[in-house]
Amino acid sequence: MAIITEIKDNKQAFMPLLLIGDEQESMIYRYLERCRLFALYDEGLKAVCAVTDEGEGILEIKNLAVAPGYQRRGYGRRMIEHICDIFRKDHILIQAGTGDSPETLPFYENCGFERAFSVKDFFTDNYDHPIFEGGKQLRDMIYLRRRL
Ligand SMILES: CC(C)(COP(=O)(O)OP(=O)(O)OC[C@H]1O[C@@H](n2cnc3c(N)ncnc32)[C@H](O)[C@@H]1OP(=O)(O)O)[C@@H](O)C(=O)NCCC(=O)NCCS
Incomplete structure (x- = not known):
C-alpha cells in the first residue's frame, strides 16, 4: 500500500529523484531549504514533491x-491529491510552473490545472545549459493553476 510522508530532515538525500523533476542542482537548492517535501513510498520510494x-x-x-519506470501508473496524481488535501485548509490555489512540454502539461491539465500565465525565457535565462523535453528546447515557464 502506498504511503505519503513529509520529509523534514536530510532533504538532500532525495536529490537523485528531485533531479528527475528539475535537472539542475543549483536550481533545486534555491527552494530545498524553505520547501515542504513529501515522499511517496510503495515498496520503495516512488515519488517526491x-x-x-x-x-x-x-x-x-x-x-x-515519479521514479523512471514507475511513471504513468497514477503516482503523480496521487501525490497531487494528497498535497491538495493537506493544504486546502489554509490555501486558496495551487500552482505549478513547467516547461512547454508534452510530457508535463497534459499531466497537470489531466489533474485539473488550467494554464494561467507564463514567464518568458525562464529556462534559457536561469539554467546553465539548454533543456530539452520531448525533443524540444524549453524556453518559457508555463504556470498552471487549480483552485483548492
Ligand atoms: C510528470 C509526472 C510527475 C507525472 O506523474 P505520473 O505518475 O507519470 O502521472 P499519472 O500516472 O499520475 O498521470 C495522471 C494522469 O495524467 C495523464 N498523463 C500523465 N502524463 C501524460 C502525458 N505525458 N501525456 C498525456 N497524459 C498524461 C495520465 O494518463 C493520467 O490520466 P488518467 O488518470 O486519465 O489515465 C511524471 O511522469 C514525472 O515524474 N516525469 C518526469 C519529471 C517531470 O517532468 N516532472 C514535472 C515537472 S515539476
Missing part, C-alpha cells in the same frame, strides 16, 4: 517527480 508557500494563499509545486 516539493511545495512552497508563495503568500496570498498560493501554494506552488516546485518539483514533482
